[in-house]
Amino acid sequence: MAWHDKYLGEMRRNPHNWRIEQIESIARRYQVTVRKTSGSHVIFSHPDLIELLSIPAHRPIKPIYVKKFVKLIELLQGIKNENN
Numbered sequence: 001m002a003w004h005d006k007y008l009g010e011m012r013r014n015p016h017n018w019r020i021e022q023i024e025s026i027a028r029r030y031q032v033t034v035r036k037t038s039g040s041h042v043i044f045s046h047p048d049l050i051e052l053l054s055i056p057a058h059r060p061i062k063p064i065y066v067k068k069f070v071k072l073i074e075l076l077q078g079i080k081n082e083n084n
Helices: 001-011 020-029 063-083
Strands: 033-035 041-045 053-054
Touching: 001 020, 001 063, 020 033, 020 041, 020 063, 053 063
Parallel strands: none
Antiparallel strands: 033 041, 041 053
């Protein structure tokens, strides 16, 4: 099991106390574009998805945003599996 899969599993089980740097690292592994705004949010997008995900970069990240991020990655995994 790769480290990013391990982190995703941990995020599913416990969405508390994650940092934006950890989320950005996993996002890049899945070719998700990470865009930092001039404000306090980080925007995550992928060409295969219509929706964007905006996460406030405060510490720690609120669990609702971690759950939304996990769902975004699961959508990408589902799309990848459909194409194979």
